[in-house]
Amino acid sequence: AVGKVGRGAGMPCIGWAGSRYGNRRMGGTEGWPLMTPDNFHHKRADKLRNCPVEKDTFQCPESFPPNDCSLCDLYGMPDWRTGEADMQEILWRHLEELHDIGVTMLRIDAASYMHPEDLAAFMNRAPWDFVVQEWWGGVPEAERSHFVGHYRDYTYGARIAEALTGDSSKLADLLSVSGGNDGVPPEQAVGTLTDHDQKKDVSYKSGLEYHQQQKWMLAWPEGHSVRLFGGFGWATSEDGPPGCENGHERCQPTSVFSGPSGAATCMATPQRSPLDLGLANKRVWICEHRWEGAA
Template sequence: MAFLTIFLCLVFGTIGSCEVTKTNQWPNRSVIVQLFEWKWLDIAEECERFLGPKGYGGVQTSPASENLIIHLNDGQRPWYERYQVISYKLKTRSGDANDFLNMTTRCNRVGVRIYVDVVFNHMTGDHEANAGTAGSTANFSTFSYPAVPYKKKHFHHPVCDINNYDNATEVRDCQLVGLKDLNQTMPLVRQKIVEYLNKLINLGVAGFRVDAAKHMWPEDLKPIYDSLNNLNIQHGFDQNARPYIYQEVAHGGAVKPSDYKDIGDVTEFFVVSEMFNVFNGHKPLKNLKSWGSPSLGMLPSENALVFVDNHDTQRNTGGLNYKTARNYKVATAFLLAHSYGQPRIMSSYHFDRNDQGPPNDRNEDIQPPLINEDGSCEGGWVCEHRWPSIYKMVNFRNAVRDTKVENWWDNGNNQIAFSRGIKGFIVFNTEGKKLDRIFQTGLPSGKYCDIISGQRQGQICSGTTINVSNTGLASIKLSGIGDELHLAIHIGEEVGQMSRTVGLAQMVCERSRYSDLGRAKGLKRSQDFTEVLGGFESVFPIPN
């Protein structure tokens, strides 16, 4: 089987995607989706019915640790209560430890990894209410959190608030918006954080998003990261696989994102502001030719977690979000089409107020998304990850993985195009007038289905078909009006010929990997792999 794996990877040019990546994702998967405020069991179901089949690589969950229950003046609970920790017990509005294990098991089975948003820079602020989602209490005035247990000595003193972001010590040792700031130099604090993260690793997670990493010292974070266990092989991870860590560090002030890149990946917030500037028309698309360049002050691609928006930025001015859907879709397409960084997309719920929590019932239980026949969501959920223009670009990203941006073209303004090696080609037109020209696509000759205007159904394309010549040339028209702002073609979406090679290579890579591991927990039968990987069982049976 190992020989067959190497042979197919070489033949199909996918040897890079047969290697284990630091994100611990399945071969030929590369995109994380933030399912903000979803319940664990709803995530499990979404992995099976949509995320796995559509090629998503992972889910970022909301925090799993017990939080303080906060009520607003109208009686509703805000989203930010999830970031006010009262203990490291695994019980929140999203579910308990059993629900969490159910989620990781089911998602890992279909190739969707789980990354948890973890909060250990701080505990709670001061509140009149004093009850956590698992029943724990605290004494705010004495800095006492007995369910951990933390006492006053485990926090930074004297107490101060962050007012000057040009003072690195103040940023890291003072309270962020009144939240009680833990001292990560203390042995017990490190011990409890490591115990919490290792508990999640044992339950099958692939990594962590570290909230408020900017407010902790890198030299305090590194020993915590180094003390973590390897990932749990019972959930299909390779022997000695390490958790993927990406850290929330915004630009501005004395603390720089680059201060953290040697201990883990870092969220690149420059992407948020620049996507807004370019796709809202404040800057021309041609500026994106240097995207990812150090000259822009951006992190190296291998250290950057990139995104158009997250739960914070979509509630502040200066960024795109689902409410500006037309521009948001095109910006997300560029993010996924370009080779820069590890992409994460946002999946939201509708909100009118910045503090508004997720859809819930009279018992304050989070309500599940309602899925329509066309695949869209109702029940107060947006589900951007289900928008066709986004999940199709996830497929594009997977298809062109490990290739470079080549064949760049622009008209000096708001029409651009580029290829991803010999695997994909994309065109953008936000100029408001028709684009009609012959492009060098870099692709092999054939007829390709534009995944934005339609989809391939068997050997027929329901949208625009692009003919690529033997020299890689193609005539492409794009109106730039309405929603017709981009066009994308890639290998695997040819019409008039079979195009299963990429999926076949991916299937063989993954089957070999699970066989070498002695199989992941719960994947014991050939039919499990058939369901997940697409039905090549009769050709390539899984070794028993």
């Protein structure tokens, strides 16, 4: 997430690692500077307010110039001034730290709400192996494809999931799945069944059915690139990872590699659909990408 920050209304909200943020400010820590409302897009006469991305239409009539959503707050999350050189340096420092510890691939959250030239100005300073942008639909501009990277194709996975939902009348539809989002060339698309935003619709809670869907996505030759999701168990969309069940302001997530001799502690490959409610809501590491036949 290099375009926006959490929408904490007061100051301070406390992040899991102890960072302080809120009210379009960040406290700064361990060599990172204080961030103020000047670092975020804002209204001309009020630095604490900004144009919104409208929830129902995803349009931005209050922006200046009109409908330039790269200047507005999505879901109330303060939007960085990614076109400014000083902000680009700060965002590059963040990505540089990731690259230095071995990260070689990126998923850019809400990429369509950033100008591609701004994103490329700080992102392309490292030789990433692969970059995929969160994308909901539409035809991307040529410079975005050239300078930034591939596009998340949720429609491709949704078509596979719909054909494997237990209704045998839809099974033949699998043989006609050849693409997803209109406007994105197949060679630039990355198909996926679910992610942290869509996990309620298609998820591990379906058990064996979900596993069949991800195995089909891996085996079907039409998709140029696909991505498997690996996450943790949850009962609500606000739940954090294992180790953060008690609602503490600061918590320490349990390592997925906490088994004997550092083995991964993941849910076993499901054998039935759907999962029993108790198991489906249990706060454990699921690791769908490690299930038998997918790993």
